[in-house]
Amino acid sequence: MPIKQPPKILSIQTVAKSRLFSIESLDLSFSNGVQRTYERMAPSGRNAVMMVPITADGDILLVQEYAAGTENYELGFPKGLIDPGETPEQAAVRELKEEIGFGATNLIPLKEVILAPSYFSSRMTLFIAQDLYSEKLEGDEPEPLEIVRWPLAQADELLNHLDFSEARSITALMLTLRHFNKSNIEE
Structure with missing residues (x-):
């Protein structure tokens, strides 16, 4: 399977925060030029x-x-x-x-x-x-x-x-x- 290049992160913003969780919005640019906004739980660094x-x-x-x-x-x-x-x-x-x-x-x-x-x-x-x-x-x-x-x-x-x-x-x-x-x- 060919290795794909991850999309470029254009910006990261915190869009919501609670006592336990932070939600981030990521603006991404894919290698084919398509841009999208994704949301994720902010990484906590704890496994x-x-x-x-x-x-x-x-x-x-x-x-x-x-x-x-x-x-x-x-x-x-x-x-x-x-x-x-x-x-x-x-x-x-x-x-x-x-x-x-x-x-x-x-x-x-x-x-x-x-x-x-x-x-x-x-x-x-x-x-x-x-x-x-x-x-x-x-x-x-x-x-x-x-x-x-x-x-x-x-x-x-x-x-x-x-x-x-x-x-x-x-x-x-x-x-x-x-x-x-x-x-x-x-x-």
Whole structure:
């Protein structure tokens, strides 16, 4: 595939700002002379992590957490922002301790994903977390998160669960299943 030259950025302006988000307008000029205005969330410079914790018994641990976007409780994997100075691995272990009360001595990186590259630049590193040990840290959640155990062997049923609909969690689960299927084939 030929490498395309990105469009030239003619200007960037902040068009809206809230306590959490800034929206930018970008005036662009493409190599064919076409000019367009795009909008995006302003880059924050902070990336995130999501972990698929797997117990020694072969269960995955999910959290049920309120999601303001859907105005409902959603089922997904522990996740959070990487703090300044942290590596993705350090953030993963910290977030596990804050959200489910476990750390992990074995993190397997799966993939770095972007939620919606047309609008966001932040990246999320997906991990499998194994060799869990009990340790709790205080998190920033407004209420305790409900932890849900689900047998990894019944992942197909989880994929059909109405409350398990977040794309990054589905991606993490599918990559986890692929990882273990690949491992079983190589043995």
